Amino acid sequence: MKLKxxxxxxxxxxxxxxxxxxxxxTAGSSTDSAATDSAPAATEQAAPAATTETTEQTTxxxxxxxxxxxxxxxxxRHEATLAVIDAYQKLHPNVTIExxxxxxxxxxxxxxxxxxxxTAPDIFQxxxxxxxxxxxxxxxxxxxxxxxxxxxxxxxxxxxxxxxGSGSQYAMPTGQAGTALIVNKDLADAVGIDLxxxxxxxxxxxxxxxxxxxxxxxxxxxxxxxxxxxxxIRAWCRQMNAKPIIDADMNLNxxxxxxxxxxxxxxxxxxxxxxxxxxxxxPFGDQDQEDPNWIAGKYVASIGYTSSADVLSAANSEITYxxxxxxxxxxxxxxGWFNDCPQYIGVYAKTEHPKEAIDFLNFFYGEExxxxxxxxRSVPPTVMAQEICEKAGTLNPLTKESVSVSMLYxxxxxxxxxxxxxxTAILTDxxxxxxxxxxxxxxxxxxxxELLNDYIDTHK
Amino acid sequence: MKRKKRLSRDNQAYFYLLPWIIGMLxxxxxxxxxxxxxxxxxxxxxxxxxxxxxDNYIRLFTRDKEFVKSLTATIKYSVYTxxxxxxxxxxxxxxxxxxxxxxxxxxxxxxxPSLFGGSMAVSILWKIMFMDDGMINAFLHKFGVETISFLGxxxxxxxTLSALEVWQFGSSMVMFLAALxxxxxxxxxxxxxxxxxxxxxxxxxxxxxxxxxxxxxxxxQTINALQNFTSAFVVTQGGPVKSxxxxxxxxxxxxxxxxxxxxxxxxxxxxxxxxxxxTLVLFGTSKYWVFYGDED
Numbered sequence: 001m002k003l004k005x006x007x008x009x010x011x012x013x014x015x016x017x018x019x020x021x022x023x024x025x026t027a028g029s030s031t032d033s034a035a036t037d038s039a040p041a042a043t044e045q046a047a048p049a050a051t052t053e054t055t056e057q058t059t060x061x062x063x064x065x066x067x068x069x070x071x072x073x074x075x076x077r078h079e080a081t082l083a084v085i086d087a088y089q090k091l092h093p094n095v096t097i098e099x100x101x102x103x104x105x106x107x108x109x110x111x112x113x114x115x116x117x118x119t120a121p122d123i124f125q126x127x128x129x130x131x132x133x134x135x136x137x138x139x140x141x142x143x144x145x146x147x148x149x150x151x152x153x154x155x156x157x158x159x160x161x162x163x164x165g166s167g168s169q170y171a172m173p174t175g176q177a178g179t180a181l182i183v184n185k186d187l188a189d190a191v192g193i194d195l196x197x198x199x200x201x202x203x204x205x206x207x208x209x210x211x212x213x214x215x216x217x218x219x220x221x222x223x224x225x226x227x228x229x230x231x232x233i234r235a236w237c238r239q240m241n242a243k244p245i246i247d248a249d250m251n252l253n254x255x256x257x258x259x260x261x262x263x264x265x266x267x268x269x270x271x272x273x274x275x276x277x278x279x280x281x282x283p284f285g286d287q288d289q290e291d292p293n294w295i296a297g298k299y300v301a302s303i304g305y306t307s308s309a310d311v312l313s314a315a316n317s318e319i320t321y322x323x324x325x326x327x328x329x330x331x332x333x334x335x336g337w338f339n340d341c342p343q344y345i346g347v348y349a350k351t352e353h354p355k356e357a358i359d360f361l362n363f364f365y366g367e368e369x370x371x372x373x374x375x376x377r378s379v380p381p382t383v384m385a386q387e388i389c390e391k392a393g394t395l396n397p398l399t400k401e402s403v404s405v406s407m408l409y410x411x412x413x414x415x416x417x418x419x420x421x422x423x424t425a426i427l428t429d430x431x432x433x434x435x436x437x438x439x440x441x442x443x444x445x446x447x448x449x450e451l452l453n454d455y456i457d458t459h460k
Numbered sequence: 461m462k463r464k465k466r467l468s469r470d471n472q473a474y475f476y477l478l479p480w481i482i483g484m485l486x487x488x489x490x491x492x493x494x495x496x497x498x499x500x501x502x503x504x505x506x507x508x509x510x511x512x513x514x515d516n517y518i519r520l521f522t523r524d525k526e527f528v529k530s531l532t533a534t535i536k537y538s539v540y541t542x543x544x545x546x547x548x549x550x551x552x553x554x555x556x557x558x559x560x561x562x563x564x565x566x567x568x569x570x571x572x573p574s575l576f577g578g579s580m581a582v583s584i585l586w587k588i589m590f591m592d593d594g595m596i597n598a599f600l601h602k603f604g605v606e607t608i609s610f611l612g613x614x615x616x617x618x619x620t621l622s623a624l625e626v627w628q629f630g631s632s633m634v635m636f637l638a639a640l641x642x643x644x645x646x647x648x649x650x651x652x653x654x655x656x657x658x659x660x661x662x663x664x665x666x667x668x669x670x671x672x673x674x675x676x677x678x679x680x681q682t683i684n685a686l687q688n689f690t691s692a693f694v695v696t697q698g699g700p701v702k703s704x705x706x707x708x709x710x711x712x713x714x715x716x717x718x719x720x721x722x723x724x725x726x727x728x729x730x731x732x733x734x735x736x737x738x739t740l741v742l743f744g745t746s747k748y749w750v751f752y753g754d755e756d
Contacts, residue, residue, distance in 0.1 A: 109716040116505035116721075137506050225699075279612035282700045283591050292593050422718045429702070436614060438701045447525070454523065 062094060065356045068121035070100035071345075072107045074311060077376040084369045088360055095356055108421065115139050122351040123360065126344040129419030131171050134346065135164040141347035144168040146358045152365065152382040160413065161341045161381075165248065172361060173341030175378035177306040178406025179231055181324035182313065182398070187211075187218065188300050195301060195324030201265065204327065208274030211300055219276045221269070222299040226286045228266075228275075229424070229431040231303045234414055236262040239329040239336035244414030246423060246452065250460045256449045263434045263441035270435050278435035289315040306402040307342035307378040313398050323402035326409065337409035342378040379403045417459070426451045499725035505715075509722060516726035527727070529702045530710040531734075533618060537706060538685035538738075540622035545681055546674065549629035553636035554662075567637070574630025583694035586624045587611065590695075611696055614703035621691050621704055625684075632677045639670035668751040675750045679742055686735050707731050 071081060078101050085097045100121055108130060114120035115137065126134060134140050148169060150158060162171035183195045191214045193207050208220040223231070236258070237245045243253040254262075269275045276293065284291050288302050295315045301324055302312055313321045326337045345364070347357045363369055370385035374394030380386050389395040417423055430448045433439035439447065474481075499516055501509035520527050556567050573582070589595045590610040597607050610620045643666060651661045667674070689708035692698055698705035698713075707727060715724030 109712070112505070112716045112719055137504075139506070277609075277612075279609040279700065280592060282609075282612035283587065285697065425713070425718070432699065432701050436701050438614065 064094050064096070065353050066096045066098060067123060067351075067353055067357055067360060068098045068100055069123040069360070070102075070107075070111075070121040071125035071343075072102055072104040073125075073376065074103075076310075077101075080373045080376045083372045084364060087368055087372065088363045091363070092356075092359075095360070097360065118350055120348045120350070122348055122353060122357045124346060124348065125174070126171055126346050128177075128341060128343055129415060129424065130421065131162065131344050131346075132164050132416045133420050135166070135170050139349050140170040141349045141351060141354055141357075142168050142170060143172065143347065143358060143361070146347070146354050148172070148358050149362045149365075152384045154383075157381065162344055162346075164415075171344035171346040172365065173381045174343045174345055175307070175341055175375075175381050176339060176403050176407075177342035177378040178339040178403065178409075179235070179326060179337060180304055180306045180309055180402040180406065181301045181326060182304055182309055182402065183301045183322045183324040184297050184299060185320040185322045187297055187319075190214065191218075191300065193220075193300060196322065198325050199327060200330050201327045204274050205268065205272055207300070208269075208272055212273050215298075217293075218298045218300070219273065219293075220300045221275045222281070222288050222291060222294050222302040223269075223275045224281055224284065224286045224288055224303070225278070225428055225432050225435065227288075227303050227305070228435075229428045232266055233259075233262055233427050233431060234418060235326075235336045235411075236265075236329075237418075238411050238414055239332035239334055242334035242336075242412070244412075244416060244418040245427070246417040246456065248416050250417060250456050252449070252452055252456060256445050259430075259445035259448050260441050263430065263444045266431060266434045267437075267441055270437070275435075278432070288312060305342065305378075306399055306406060309399045309402045310375065310396045313396075321398050323398060323405045325405060334411050335409045336411040337406060338411040338413050339403065339406045339409075340413045340415070341381060375399045417455075422455055423452065426455065495725045495728055498722050499729050501722040502720075503722035503725075504719040505721045506719070512722070516723050517730075519723070520726055520730060526702065526705070526710060527730075530705050530707045533703060533705055534686060534688070534707045534731075534734075536618060537622055537625075537688060537704075538682055540619060541625045541685045542678060542681045544622070544626045545629050545632060546677055548626055549632035549677070550636050550674070552629065553633045553640060554666075556633070556637060557640045567634075570633060571630035573628045574633075580690065580694055582628075583624070583691045586620075586691070587695045590620050612700055614701050617696050617700060617704050621688075621695060624691050624695070625688070632681065635673050635677060636670065639673040640666070643669040671750045672752055675742070675746055679739055682738050682742070683735050686731060686738065707734075 069081075069085065071077070073081075081101065082099055085099055089095060089097060104127075108127060111120060111124065120139065145168065150169065157173070157176075158169060161173040162169050164170060181195065188195060191207075191210050193210065204220060211218050211220045234245060237243065237254040240258055241253050245254045246252055270278060275281075276299065281291070288294055288304065288308070289311045293299060294302060294312070297316060297319050304312060306323075309321075309323070313319075328335055345361065347354060347361070351357050365382065365385070367384065367388060370380055370382075370388040371392050371394070373380070373385075374389050374392070375396045379395065379400055380389060386395065426448060430439075430444045433447075434441060434444050498509060500511060500513060502512050502515075503509035552570055556563055556570070591597070592607050592609055592612070596610065600608065608616065610616050647665050647669070648661055651665055656664065687708055688706045689712065692704045692706045692709045693712065696704040698709045708731070711724045711727045711731070714720045714727060
């Protein structure tokens with residue numbers, strides 16, 4: 001029987017020990033990955049250094065080359081991207097491109113482990129908000145030095161999207177995009193709401209009441225936590241201060257009072273039933289198109305991005321959709337809304353085949369690929385590609401309309417620390433706490449400022 | 461000669477064990493040791509670790525409010541899950557221990573959920589079932605019950621995840637079944653002669669006789685529960701409002717989302733300490749209720 005005791009102790013020890021295996025070393029080899037330095041300013045020099053190092057390893061174009069290309073998206077994006085890969089491979093028989101595609105769940109986390117183990121794909125899609133973070137980490141290849149062809153692009157657009165203040169292009173924008181309010185025009189007209197005109201934030205309360213009176217099963221807004229955090233909290237700061245919540249110099253630009261005012265507004269949205277209940281929306285995550293109430297046309301508008309216009313409108317083809325204007329703050333320092341890109345595509349700093357990777361990207365942004373890709377990554381980023389899509393009839397009118405609306409505004413992007421994963425998590429938690437009523441606006445504001453200051457202290 | 465033969469047999473055994481030993485050293489022991497080192501560093505997996513002593517631990521216990529929420533959620537989850545799973549598996553094992561027709565098929569059916577383990581597919585299935593418009597709510601509607609937001613409400617999300625774990629009771633059930641078969645029939649016969657009913661026999665004979673297995677199952681299930689990750693990650697992503705934000709998920713987010721590997725390593729050591737404390741407490745209490753049969 002003593003044997004039984006020993007057996008139990010031994011098995012318990014193994015079980016508990018296995019828990020720690022997950023946090024083990026992946027980077028015995030990553031010590032030299034410090035082409036990066038601790039300070040962001042230093043990485044500006046470090047990242048190009050990686051370019052020089054890898055360029056030397058470039059292989060001759062006639063040799064067989066295998067590149068890995070990873071992206072996230074839905075079926076339409078997967079099919080179109082695979083078709084582009086296929087077309088490129090036909091032109092370059094020596095190049096094999098291995099596609100790695102999935103939904104967005106876990107995509108960024110996977111990239112983190114790949115960077116740590118130096119096994120990241122040669123070419124990869126990047127979430128817009130994480131672009132500056134990746135640049136600072138030195139994992140992006142300098143495309144300007146690598147000979148990328150920018151001739152079809154607007155120089156000012158590129159400067160704002162993918163250069164991260166460095167003067168060189170480190171990531172290519174995949175399209176033109178911005179925040180969007182996708183409106184169920186049929187319901188809006190029936191209730192008597194006109195979202196094609198400019199309005200202020202308070203107008204939501206009046207309209208919300210009208211919708212509830214029209215039909216108690218309907219709501220003005222479908223707002224998932226993730227998108228609504230960006231739509232309300234980040235825009236609030238841009239409109240109020242004409243600055244991001246945390247700027248590139250790591251200054252906190254939004255005061256506790258401003259946060260409290262913003263959170264009070266969010267609380268009212270739920271208390272006054274302008275938004276569908278937070279508990280109802282939670283299980284859908286950011287997949288608003290899967291919400292049966294959206295499919296059934298029970299929301300006047302969904303908070304989202306221009307890149308989600310096609311999936312939201314595809315949920316019910318019998319409804320007429322339009323792109324609504326975005327709310328403004330009376331007497332605000334800025335209108336706060338801006339046009340940027342839905343994602344970036346970058347080349348891994350440690351790729352062994354930078355020349356081939358860039359050659360593929362040149363094809364990806366060329367005429368043939370534009371016709372294949374259509375608007376699977378929002379409205380294309382070049383006029384040339386837009387014209388091709390227009391002629392081919394592949395430019396989704398709603399996506400185009402929502403991009404046009406986002407271009408009416410003149411705000412500045414808050415890409416940088418504000419859109420980094422940790423700050424985003426802090427803001428999302430605050431939104432969730434207020435929308436579920438677990439923290440008062442004052443408590444949430446106090447906690448948010450405390451956490452943001454803590455973040456700044458550790459990252460300065 | 462005999463000794464030589466035995467040595468050769470020993471070597472054979474070591475040879476067969478070698479893959480496991482290598483795996484253990486590379487995948488368990490090495491990360492085990494390095495994770496402790498990293499827990500004392502600031503480390504983002506891209507740059508060299510920077511030694512900061514106990515700062516990560518101090519921060520965890522003094523400044524990280526999320527850690528307290530995670531710890532609470534994890535302990536609550538264990539408290540909900542372990543007793544329910546043990547009772548459920550023991551109950552089914554006792555039922556299946558009767559020699560009825562078709563019992564083999566029933567045993568397989570009850571064991572099936574455990575075959576899927578903590579898989580993604582089961583978690584996704586659970587998510588779909590417990591959505592507002594899912595199967596469970598559709599069933600409840602038939603009895604006039606209003607829609608319950610199982611996954612959207614902070615007070616119901618954690619019990620829903622616990623139910624998923626309890627549902628996978630097969631492995632404990634199989635162990636209980638084996639243990640029940642070992643209980644000498646003569647004990648029941650003697651008790652019956654002395655006038656003991658089935659309930660009394662169960663508590664006075666069955667439970668003490670299978671107590672080492674109950675003990676083993678409690679320890680294993682507690683360790684499993686304290687390390688929960690998959691269901692929290694897939695079904696709720698730790699929400700709503702961090703009500704299901706288990707320590708395992710916090711560790712993952714800190715490490716792979718926020719790239720704070722040193723901090724995540726410190727969290728993993730806290731979980732390790734927690735598991736160790738729970739296990740030692742259980743071992744401490746075992747002398748009062750676990751009957752090994754070799755005691756005086």
